[in-house]
Amino acid sequence: MEPEPTNPDSMAHDTVTPGASAPPAPSTSYPPTASSASSAADTVSRLVNQAGSVLLGDPTPIRLAVAAFVAGGHVLFEDTPGVGKTLLAKALARSLGGSFGRVQGTADLLPSDLTGVSIYDDDTRSWNFRPGPLFNNVVLVDELNRATPRTQSALLEAMAERQVTVDGVSHPLPDPFFVVATQNPHGDLGTFPLVAGQRDRFSVSLSLGQPGRAAELILLSGRGGEPALQGIGPVADIEVWQQTRAGVEATFVHETVATYTLDLIDTLRSRLGRTMTLSTRSALMLLRVAKGYGLVQGRTFVTPDDVQAVVVPALAHRIIDATNGDLPTARSWVADVVSSVRVPPAPG
Amino acid sequence: MALTSDGLRAHEGGVQVPLSSVHFGPRFPTAVSPVAPWAAQMIGAALLIVGWGAGCLVIRDGLVFGVGITGLALGLVIANVAAWPIRASRMVPSAIAGPLVGAVTGLLLVGMVELLTEGVNGRPFGLIGLLVGTAGMVTDWRMLVRVRLASWTSAVGALVALLGGTGWVSWMMLLWLIVFAAALRNWEMVEDRAGWRLPSLEIRRASDLDRGPGRLTAIVALVAAATAASIIFLQLKVALPDINLPRSGPNIPFPWLTALLEALGRLIPNLWGRFPRIALPHFDLPFVDWPWLENLRFPTIDLELIVQGFAVLLSIGLVALAVVPLTLWYTRRAAKRRARPWGIRFAERVNKAGARRGCTRAQGESIERYLEVLQRSALPDPRLAGVGPLVSAVLFAPAEGLAAAPPMTIVAIDEAFRAALREYPLWRRWLASVHSALSGALLSLRTAVPFLRNRSDAKKANPPPTLPATSVDGGPTSWRPPPPPSSPQRSTPDGT
Numbered sequence: 001m002e003p004e005p006t007n008p009d010s011m012a013h014d015t016v017t018p019g020a021s022a023p024p025a026p027s028t029s030y031p032p033t034a035s036s037a038s039s040a041a042d043t044v045s046r047l048v049n050q051a052g053s054v055l056l057g058d059p060t061p062i063r064l065a066v067a068a069f070v071a072g073g074h075v076l077f078e079d080t081p082g083v084g085k086t087l088l089a090k091a092l093a094r095s096l097g098g099s100f101g102r103v104q105g106t107a108d109l110l111p112s113d114l115t116g117v118s119i120y121d122d123d124t125r126s127w128n129f130r131p132g133p134l135f136n137n138v139v140l141v142d143e144l145n146r147a148t149p150r151t152q153s154a155l156l157e158a159m160a161e162r163q164v165t166v167d168g169v170s171h172p173l174p175d176p177f178f179v180v181a182t183q184n185p186h187g188d189l190g191t192f193p194l195v196a197g198q199r200d201r202f203s204v205s206l207s208l209g210q211p212g213r214a215a216e217l218i219l220l221s222g223r224g225g226e227p228a229l230q231g232i233g234p235v236a237d238i239e240v241w242q243q244t245r246a247g248v249e250a251t252f253v254h255e256t257v258a259t260y261t262l263d264l265i266d267t268l269r270s271r272l273g274r275t276m277t278l279s280t281r282s283a284l285m286l287l288r289v290a291k292g293y294g295l296v297q298g299r300t301f302v303t304p305d306d307v308q309a310v311v312v313p314a315l316a317h318r319i320i321d322a323t324n325g326d327l328p329t330a331r332s333w334v335a336d337v338v339s340s341v342r343v344p345p346a347p348g
Numbered sequence: 349m350a351l352t353s354d355g356l357r358a359h360e361g362g363v364q365v366p367l368s369s370v371h372f373g374p375r376f377p378t379a380v381s382p383v384a385p386w387a388a389q390m391i392g393a394a395l396l397i398v399g400w401g402a403g404c405l406v407i408r409d410g411l412v413f414g415v416g417i418t419g420l421a422l423g424l425v426i427a428n429v430a431a432w433p434i435r436a437s438r439m440v441p442s443a444i445a446g447p448l449v450g451a452v453t454g455l456l457l458v459g460m461v462e463l464l465t466e467g468v469n470g471r472p473f474g475l476i477g478l479l480v481g482t483a484g485m486v487t488d489w490r491m492l493v494r495v496r497l498a499s500w501t502s503a504v505g506a507l508v509a510l511l512g513g514t515g516w517v518s519w520m521m522l523l524w525l526i527v528f529a530a531a532l533r534n535w536e537m538v539e540d541r542a543g544w545r546l547p548s549l550e551i552r553r554a555s556d557l558d559r560g561p562g563r564l565t566a567i568v569a570l571v572a573a574a575t576a577a578s579i580i581f582l583q584l585k586v587a588l589p590d591i592n593l594p595r596s597g598p599n600i601p602f603p604w605l606t607a608l609l610e611a612l613g614r615l616i617p618n619l620w621g622r623f624p625r626i627a628l629p630h631f632d633l634p635f636v637d638w639p640w641l642e643n644l645r646f647p648t649i650d651l652e653l654i655v656q657g658f659a660v661l662l663s664i665g666l667v668a669l670a671v672v673p674l675t676l677w678y679t680r681r682a683a684k685r686r687a688r689p690w691g692i693r694f695a696e697r698v699n700k701a702g703a704r705r706g707c708t709r710a711q712g713e714s715i716e717r718y719l720e721v722l723q724r725s726a727l728p729d730p731r732l733a734g735v736g737p738l739v740s741a742v743l744f745a746p747a748e749g750l751a752a753a754p755p756m757t758i759v760a761i762d763e764a765f766r767a768a769l770r771e772y773p774l775w776r777r778w779l780a781s782v783h784s785a786l787s788g789a790l791l792s793l794r795t796a797v798p799f800l801r802n803r804s805d806a807k808k809a810n811p812p813p814t815l816p817a818t819s820v821d822g823g824p825t826s827w828r829p830p831p832p833p834s835s836p837q838r839s840t841p842d843g844t
Binding site: 303308 | 688689692693694696710711713717740741744
């Protein structure tokens, strides 16, 4: 099936010149100045509010998605159809001000449908690379687990290394590069479960759930949702987001919070047993998303509450092999473990 | 390996353990102590022997001493041996193993004692059980798991015996209760450990965790209590020379020296005959038959006085021995507690205040969230509303990240918390509880006694018939859809 590159504004595929070097990363000197931190927090807050004006209901998934974005990660949604996954992705794309690409996962989707292909040009007698939908700032991969594992693997390099290699040539992806993928619930017909390496690339896995009666009433009255999507624009320039994401790296993490994070990881590892474990990348990503969440909360430091807020969405999808692919069970399991670990400061 | 909610399995060390109870059931302990080092065990045992001996010397009961020392030795052995067969303890739930091992050990010991001594009643059974548990507890808190069920039973029995018993039974039961009370301090840590568990994990975690003052404190407290009891009994005996203390041992002086030998002698009369009985001094026959007496040339003094003086000195020494380490430990602990970071001390105060008001901090609850919960429930003081984020800022923000000087912030937080505590003292909660209890009782009374029911209640129960409401045109009121909300309830993610 042909990938469907779309843009929330014009439904046209925004092309990005392949081979163009990524913009230089902003400086990450620490400590961030009070004004820059405040400005970043304000920008992130506006992004959350704007996305929340489109996707009504519980704002927690939006905050977590934004936290994952500013932490430089990617988001995996697992939910029933029609709860607003695509809407949220579009709202984020519009609010971020970047280009947007969309791919519909199917069994016949090929890796080249994502990465792009080299086409022979008779005039110039050379191979020209035509970029795929991955070459966008925000990429929505709908129903990712309907694509074959081979196609799913095409995302690995892009998500981890921010580049795509075709015919031996590496093409850097635009910055910021943000993948929002959705997958059907475990056990649906025609799905190929994501392998552990693929799941590990996603910073958080979220479920939007039902918006609630109050939000649905507002939607029925014609506000929010698609109509609201048409009225929103970029919150900030791409450069601002680049700076914000770089600033997250410099977010302060107190030693006790880092220790608490490792306590959580170690407790989970010990309870998982020997046949399965959590990678170091999991711990790193957990702390990064917690940093992003701290920024979403308007802070330039991380608290144990931030870690607790992101630990379930950041880790549950990584251990679902232990629950036979059942994400809700994995979430409740992680939450149970989290509730058993002492939070600093805890008197001895 | 697959973990599912309906069939959890783990294969570890060749043993299939139902992980449902491990992962989803009882939580792992938060603080577990490994077996005490040998040196600590020996010091503790020595202290216990001296303290126990002093007490037994005063009451002149050798059986108590002998059984106590046996119990101590068994406790030490069990505490150390229990650490070896990790696989066995993994396979056997402690709830089953504890009472089973305790019962078998107790039966064996009672059999031995009954065999070796004649005319001994069943009291040693309880005594041995108590002492095994006590010794195991003071040498290793992990023994609490083994004796958990037995200890609850023993505690109840001890209380009953304390209330109804006399003599040494009472004060030894009192000792048991003291140790049991000390154990209760750490009871929460073993509360969830009755079920299946993976001791290897516990032991591994134990090395990383704070072990607390447990063992030595319990030993010192035990010695101090024994000494105090000894002094009380001694003073009673000095002040009231005619008082007859109940005894259970043989009717000879220093029975705790002779009890075991005499028992052996009774078992094997010929063997007993070979023992140099003359080496066992008797007050009524002071050394007259002892061949070495002539060489020793004892002055003619009252040996009773010497013994009593020695007992007094020993008691004073033991008190000093118990008090000095306790004082040192408390002093050091107080200094250490004062030296802790402000966050730890503040968290401790908050936890204590909340727990006293019926709102205990959950294990996985952050201090910021706990303060919010307190502010909504037990301490609804508006001054606490913004304290949580401030505390987080003080604790976790970089020093240069705080707008105000950290000491000033800390002072403000402390003051707000103190004010909230002043505003909602404990007696308010008690008053509310009393009020609630009285209201409930009154309600029950009114429900039970029809005469006391209010007439208004009856009116509410049987309201007078009313005409249905009608609209302007005379028809029944029709349902109208609610007007559209003037402002969305949650138009923004923040719900503002």
